[in-house]
Amino acid sequence: MHRVLAINPGSTSTKFAVYFGNECVLRKTIRHPLEQLLRFKTIIDQFDLRKGLIIEVLQEEGIEVDSIKYIIGRGGLTYPLESGVYRVNNRMIEHLREGILGQHASNLGPILADYIALQIPGAKAFMADPVVTDELDEVARYAGHPKFQRISIFHALNQKATARLHAQKINKKYESLNLIVAHLGGGISVGAHKNGRVIDVNNALDGEGSFSPERSGTLPVGQVIDLCFSGKYGKEQIRRMVVGEGGFVAYLGTNNAQEVEKRVKQGDEKASAVQQALFYQVAKMIGEMATVLEGKVDGILLTGGLAFNKDLEKYIQQKCGFIAAIYTYPGEDELEALAMNALRVARGELEAKEYNK
Incomplete structure (x- = not known):
């Protein structure tokens, strides 16, 4: 053994x-x-x-x-x-x-x-499957200016494990499927898995995609530039706004998604609005990856700690159910x-x- x-x-x-x-x-x-x-x-x-x-x-x-x-x-x-x-x-x-x-x-x-x-x-x-796993299509690397390039840093270990688990459950090979996998935790990454390769995914570490419990995700670039040169903040302060003190932390003072969910159920309108915005941004990312896969999607997989939230699952079903069947694998191991x-x-x-x- x-x-x-x-x-x-x-x-x-x-x-x-x-x-x-x-x-x-x-x-x-x-x-x-x-x-x-x-x-x-x-x-x-x-x-x-x-x-x-x-x-x-x-x-x-x-x-x-x-x-x-x-x-x-x-x-x-x-x-x-x-x-x-x-x-x-x-x-x-x-x-x-x-x-x-x-x-x-x-x-x-x-x-x-x-x-x-x-x-x-x-x-x-x-x-x-390190976090720097990089299988991006070349077209996905372009950021819009030659001094910048899109980088693949995401929750590869859990995304790949969840995709393989799903393939096993439906008696298919992971390499034969087109899947959208959304890892929803302290950081959020949504990847387009085409025949066993993640051909596009947001940089979940420092600045792309949905905001998360502690990250800001994609921010309006012009406003970021103004903030950087305002003289009010140092480099490390701004970096912490993006990673560690963004998302739920910035809006609600906590990175605990369960606490936010509890506030929503207790009628906290601000918590409800922020949580709804996170759901909305995740749904948009799933839509983007459906385009990458040309609409040929065999399943949308939700994983990570936020996937325990039934309201999130219901929202994604409402917004993205027309793309493909949605499967939930909450948590991560x-x-x-x-x-x-x-x-x-x-x-x-x-x-x-x-x-x-």
């Missing part, structure tokens, strides 16, 4: 799980207090802390670490890649440590996987998605790729 350790480092947590075949035998979330993390200059400097805690918990739980032969970490900000499972190699580690496309907690995923694999005879380290990718490699169903950027 193939044994897998999946690792998903977040900004203030380290999540990991152990799978014996398809069965999850251990799942843990270690929370890192902010004051603990502030001791470190960079995210990479947190490596020893997180590595030590993972190994400590595995030993406490009686997991025989040497029996685990596949270790897979959430993919970080490497150079853009096609989707798939990649072997962790020295070049990947070097790029993640340097932060060639930025520093993010996910950069630690492959580094942690590599370290643990090196301690186990015969073990292998991988990453899968990135640890399971990582483990299943590793198992596909272990079983010979998928060949791992080499990172050679």
Whole structure:
């Protein structure tokens, strides 16, 4: 039986799980207090802390670490890649440590996987479907000026896992379907999946598409320019307006979508208007991606934490039901998605790729 350790480092947590075949035998979330993390200059400097805690918990739980032969970490900000499972190699580690496309907690995923694999005879380290997964059609890269280019940064791991799960449920191959997948969480990304490739998707990190619980999404460019040169705000303040302090945070003072939903049900008119605007913008994005797929859509999939909201599902059905059938897969399970990718490699169903950027 193939044994897998999946690792998903977040900004203030380290999540990991152990799978014996398809069965999850251990799942843990270690929370890192902010004051603990502030001791470190960079995210990479947190490596020893997180590595030590993972190994400590595995030993406490009686997991025989040497029996685990596949270790897979959430993919970080490497150079853009096609989707798939990649072997962790020295070049990947070097790029993640340097932060060639930025520093993010996910950069630690492959580094942690590599370290643990090196301690186990015969073990292998991988990453899968990183956030920089890039399968855009060339026409989708044009932004409107040669100094700018549209970039593919989105929730690739969960979008791909949800699309594959849906294909399995309807007894089809993911590679044979045209799907629109909307990941609806703290960030929102809507992708056009054509025969197994995401040929267009919004940059969910810093400035495209619908606003979300904590991101502003697409903003009126002229107004942004005026704000930048108003002398009232610094670069980091404006960046926080876009990522972290936009969306629900800016309008309603919270990034908790469940709290917003509760306010709506209690008759809060402002919360209702803001939530409705988010629904509206998501529906518009789905319509855009239907155009990308020339109207040939086999299904619209809603996933992520916001997909638990029945009012959202009802709204998308009302606005987009004419495009294709709508299927809801609420929540996300990135640890399971990582483990299943590793198992596909272990079983010979998928060949791992080499990172050679």
